[in-house]
Amino acid sequence: MTRICGLLTLVTLAWPVSAFAQHDKALVEHGEKVYAAQKCSVCHSIAGKGNPKGLLDDVGARLSADEIRMWIVDAPAMTAKTKAPRKPAMKAYANIPKDELEALVAYMQSLKKK
Numbered sequence: 001m002t003r004i005c006g007l008l009t010l011v012t013l014a015w016p017v018s019a020f021a022q023h024d025k026a027l028v029e030h031g032e033k034v035y036a037a038q039k040c041s042v043c044h045s046i047a048g049k050g051n052p053k054g055l056l057d058d059v060g061a062r063l064s065a066d067e068i069r070m071w072i073v074d075a076p077a078m079t080a081k082t083k084a085p086r087k088p089a090m091k092a093y094a095n096i097p098k099d100e101l102e103a104l105v106a107y108m109q110s111l112k113k114k
């Protein structure tokens with residue numbers, strides 16, 4: 001009985017982790033497409049591609065998911081809050097569909113390279 005219980009625990013513990021990791025990967029890939037479609041690289045650069053004044057290579061290590069989400073939906077507020085001096089300032093992507101927003105946030109969070 002203990003053995004079966006142990007096995008069940010293993011299965012229930014391991015399964016959601018791998019399912020989550022796969023879901024995460026798909027989300028990040030979706031986010032990469034949204035980033036390209038929204039032309040974020042006009043002002044930002046990832047892995048040497050885009051505008052070198054706005055490096056996002058390590059943004060996932062510097063900002064929380066909430067902060068990244070705030071930048072996307074209300075950049076003017078974050079510009080004021082962080083006193084970001086760069087021009088042109090980022091506009092709010094307030095009408096971005098929720099699934100695209102979450103995909104973008106997941107993509108930004110995956111960027112942790114120094």
Ligand code: HEC
Pocket residue numbers: 035038039040041042043044053054055059063068071072084085086087088089090091093104108
């Ligand atoms: C018109 C130029 C412009 C565009 C287009 C733009 N941004 Fe920005 N963004 C900025 C500026 C300016 C800042 C302030 C920080 C800086 O100077 O990089 C900023 C900051 C950010 C930050 C916080 C960065 C940090 O280092 O703290 C994130 C995340 C971000 N932008 C994501 C995006 C995403 C995702 C898109 C596309 C949906 C986008 N931006 C499009 C100009 C832009």
